[in-house]
Amino acid sequence: MSEPPVSRKGEWQTPRLANRMQPLRGAKAQMPVDAEGQMLPSAALVHHNNTDQSPRDEMGAYLRCRPRSPSYNFPTPYLLKPEASSSTSPTQDFIRRPLLRNQDALRSFPLNQELEIRSLQSQVHEIQHRLNGDIVASAEYQQLINKNLELESALGATEHELQVKKYEFQELKKVFGxxxxxAAQAEERMSMQMTNMMERHLALEEKYNKATHELMRxxxxxxxxxxxxxxxxxxxxxxxxxxKISILYGKMHFFQHEVT
Incomplete structure (x- = not known):
């Protein structure tokens, strides 16, 4: 078991997050393992006599095959010491730095730092996804889901009641029609009857006026x-x-007889 490392200036120290993290199997699978279980550098990092190639060219294929993640552009404080394993540094189950030969260690040191930074950034990205998953599985989210289900159920009941009221309104509208x-037909019949009664009343009034006139005469x-x-x-x-007329008539008859 290694001794706890001494904190150095410029390095981040964070509380242990081992209880919230799982080992990144995909990242570990990319590194070869020796017989003792130690991580070995890839073939791109191990070179003997080929000194013309730069460390960046040797790691080009390895870096190009790693998937890009938006977390690379995210500022993170998880730039930990590679060999840190104390209670304040979450390096348990992290990818260890490849074991390089002494003649290549100094030359590939910046590349190793970049590789470790990107590995830690990918792990931070993975942790963020898991935290998001924890939030999804939290009780508050379940309460919101239950509340949403209740609201959807109430909305469904309200829609059903609205449909029933709409059907009743349509039925009432038909009955009203x-x-x-x-009522329109009855009003028309009553109007015709009223017209006939008015005509009969006018005829009777005319007869009454005639009878009254005859009575006055x-x-x-x-x-x-x-x-x-x-x-x-x-x-x-x-x-x-x-x-008198008879006497006068007799006298006139007598005078006529005398004249003749």
Whole structure:
């Protein structure tokens, strides 16, 4: 077991996150392992006599095959010491630095630092995804899901009730249309009956006026007739006049006989 490393200036020290992280199997699978379980550098890092190639050219194929992640552009404090394994540095299950030969260690040091930085950034990206998964599985999210389900159920019940009310409104509208049509027909019939009654009333009123006029004439005629005394007086006068006419007629007949 290695001794806890001494904190150096310029290096980040963070609390242990081993309880929240799982080993990155995909990243470890990219590094070869020796018989003792130690991580070995890839073939691109191990070279003996080929000194013309730069370390960046040797690691080009290895870096090109690694997937790009948006977390590379994300500033992260997880730039830890490679050999750190204390309780304050979460290096458990992290990728260890490849074991290089002494003659190549100094030359490939910047490239190793870049590789470790990118590896740590990918691990941070993985941790962020897992934290997001934890948030999804949290009780608060489940409460929101349950609340959403309740709201959807209430919305469904409200929509069903709205459909029922809409159907009832359509039925009431049909009944109202039927009643309105019946009322229009009844109003038309009553209007025709009222017209007939008005015509009959006018005819009866005209007959009444004629009868009243005849009655007034009869009344005037009756008022113009003499009384019984006057009738007897007129009758006696008429008799006396007839006698006078008869005498005068006899005299006229006598004079005519004498003249002839």
């Amino acid at each position: 039927t009643l309105e049509s019946s 009869m009344k005037e005629y009756l008022e113009s007739l003499p009384l019984q005394a006057e009738h007897d007086k007129l009758k006696s006068c008429n008799t006396s006049l007839k006698e």
